[in-house]
Amino acid sequence: MQWDAYFCRMRRKNKRQVFENVEVVDAGAKGKTIGKAPDGRVIFLTNTVPGDVVDVQTTKKRKAYFEGIATAFHSYSDKRVEPHCEHFGVCGGCKWQDMGYEHQLFYKQQEIENNLKRIGHLELPETTPILGSEKQYFYRNKMEFSFSDSRWMTLDEIKSDEEITDRDALGFHIPGMWDKILDIKKCHLQQDPSNAIRLDTRDFAIKNGLTFFNPRHQHGELRSLMIRTASTGELMVMIQFHDDNKVNRELILNHLKETFPEITSLLYVINQKQNDTIYDQEIICFAGRNHIFEEMEGLKFKINAKSFYQTNSAQAYELYKLTREFADLKGNELVYDLYTGTGTIAQFVSKKAKKVVGIESVPEAIEDAKANAERNKIDNVDFFVGDMRNVFNENFIQTHGTPDVIITDPPRVGMHKDVVQQILNIAPEKVVYVSCNSATQARDLELMKHAYQVIKVQPVDMFPQTHHVENIVLLKKL
Numbered sequence: 031m032q033w034d035a036y037f038c039r040m041r042r043k044n045k046r047q048v049f050e051n052v053e054v055v056d057a058g059a060k061g062k063t064i065g066k067a068p069d070g071r072v073i074f075l076t077n078t079v080p081g082d083v084v085d086v087q088t089t090k091k092r093k094a095y096f097e098g099i100a101t102a103f104h105s106y107s108d109k110r111v112e113p114h115c116e117h118f119g120v121c122g123g124c125k126w127q128d129m130g131y132e133h134q135l136f137y138k139q140q141e142i143e144n145n146l147k148r149i150g151h152l153e154l155p156e157t158t159p160i161l162g163s164e165k166q167y168f169y170r171n172k173m174e175f176s177f178s179d180s181r182w183m184t185l186d187e188i189k190s191d192e193e194i195t196d197r198d199a200l201g202f203h204i205p206g207m208w209d210k211i212l213d214i215k216k217c218h219l220q221q222d223p224s225n226a227i228r229l230d231t232r233d234f235a236i237k238n239g240l241t242f243f244n245p246r247h248q249h250g251e252l253r254s255l256m257i258r259t260a261s262t263g264e265l266m267v268m269i270q271f272h273d274d275n276k277v278n279r280e281l282i283l284n285h286l287k288e289t290f291p292e293i294t295s296l297l298y299v300i301n302q303k304q305n306d307t308i309y310d311q312e313i314i315c316f317a318g319r320n321h322i323f324e325e326m327e328g329l330k331f332k333i334n335a336k337s338f339y340q341t342n343s344a345q346a347y348e349l350y351k352l353t354r355e356f357a358d359l360k361g362n363e364l365v366y367d368l369y370t371g372t373g374t375i376a377q378f379v380s381k382k383a384k385k386v387v388g389i390e391s392v393p394e395a396i397e398d399a400k401a402n403a404e405r406n407k408i409d410n411v412d413f414f415v416g417d418m419r420n421v422f423n424e425n426f427i428q429t430h431g432t433p434d435v436i437i438t439d440p441p442r443v444g445m446h447k448d449v450v451q452q453i454l455n456i457a458p459e460k461v462v463y464v465s466c467n468s469a470t471q472a473r474d475l476e477l478m479k480h481a482y483q484v485i486k487v488q489p490v491d492m493f494p495q496t497h498h499v500e501n502i503v504l505l506k507k508l
């Protein structure tokens with residue numbers, strides 16, 4: 031672990047302080063754990079588990095709190111477990127791997143209740159216990175790895191006199207360092223052949239002289255690798271290139287096609303922009319189809335490289351079932367599904383509604399939503415594309431009808447206040463608010479609390495080993 035290098039950097043920025051025998055008492059926002067300084071100020075820690083007793087070196091000082099790192103452990107918490115992953119502590123993902131799963135669930139539930147009470151100032155009914163994930167590893171259906179020609183090196187490598195020639199990496203960003211990539215040997219988040227494909231791609235590229243991306247100077251051929259698996263057994267692989275060399279591009283894609291015949295969708299994109307988002311880029315199909323299928327309750331969902339689909343398919347099913355249960359439709363309702371993605375929730379609840387209207391900003395997702403509905407022989411859904419703030423307006427309501435129930439599932443930033451206001455203007459009997467960020471959910475719900483009562487709160491864990499958690503809230507008009 032590179033704490034020495036980390037401290038050097040921090041020392042330059044801040045006057046550090048050392049606190050001895052600090053008991054770690056809690057865990058919460060952004061996955062940080064919490065201790066108390068002798069003056070009563072909170073210390074946010076990154077490498078401890080509640081119950082540890084540690085010496086802390088501060089890395090940041092603010093008026094109300096410190097940030098710090100445990101440098102010595104006097105005793106270890108009984109909530110600790112052995113992390114599965116050899117990259118734990120350096121990699122930015124799965125930061126709660128050293129805490130037993132039942133404790134992860136406890137702190138997730140607590141975080142949601144705290145946010146709803148402290149940020150939203152809401153009166154809560156008794157919250158239903160969080161629904162844990164059956165699979166606690168290898169649960170993700172989508173992973174994105176970055177290539178880099180400036181691999182994150184271990185302290186031993188830095189200290190060694192030997193010249194390091196192998197600087198290429200394919201893996202994840204080091205937290206807080208946009209240009210440093212940790213080379214990943216085994217990731218415990220996505221089922222095989224995810225690891226095999228990543229390792230093979232890296233080795234083949236190195237052996238054949240393909241260049242890895244340099245984010246500082248913006249050059250190099252290989253930029254990112256996306257792998258999507260599905261419950262149907264289908265498999266999508268997409269390589270993002272920066273510099274385009276047709277011979278090398280075809281060499282590596284043909285190699286993947288031959289080595290992994292189970293790939294049903296082999297794609298690439300040539301992206302020479304500064305950032306690596308693909309939403310404004312043309313995705314090219316090299317072999318197979320340009321999409322894969324997910325399946326849920328007999329419904330088929332077509333997923334292309336740009337589509338949003340919940341990353342834990344098994345828990346997504348639980349989430350959707352609970353959302354449908356909360357909506358408690360009788361068959362005569364007009365339902366709006368805001369932020370519909372590929373129309374999954376809309377189609378999932380459609381059998382129980384008179385009609386469902388879905389709105390989403392990504393045009394490709396809406397194309398898929400329409401194709402999905404047709405394939406699933408669902409004719410009581412309609413989908414519209416555009417920024418929610420613009421599309422979901424008075425005119426739209428007049429044209430498509432006033433909803434009896436609104437289901438909303440916004441991205442992490444939550445809903446724009448104009449969207450919240452529009453829901454208030456429409457004043458449907460019921461709102462089901464699904465969220466992956468209970469802080470923004472609480473902020474939005476506070477704006478609605480004069481008109482709506484929180485009836486049910488159901489946290490669902492979609493992301494074991496991380497602090498992230500999904501939450502469903504049922505609101506009823508007062």
Ligand SMILES: C[S@@+](CC[C@H](N)C(=O)[O-])C[C@H]1O[C@@H](n2cnc3c(N)ncnc32)[C@H](O)[C@@H]1O
Binds near residue numbers: 369
């Ligand atoms: C958390 S996802 C929910 C998707 C869907 N409900 C599901 O479960 O698969 C949020 C969706 O909101 C879309 N989105 C983000 N910002 C938006 C905006 N301003 N207007 C409309 N849709 C937006 C994203 O593209 C994404 O599909």
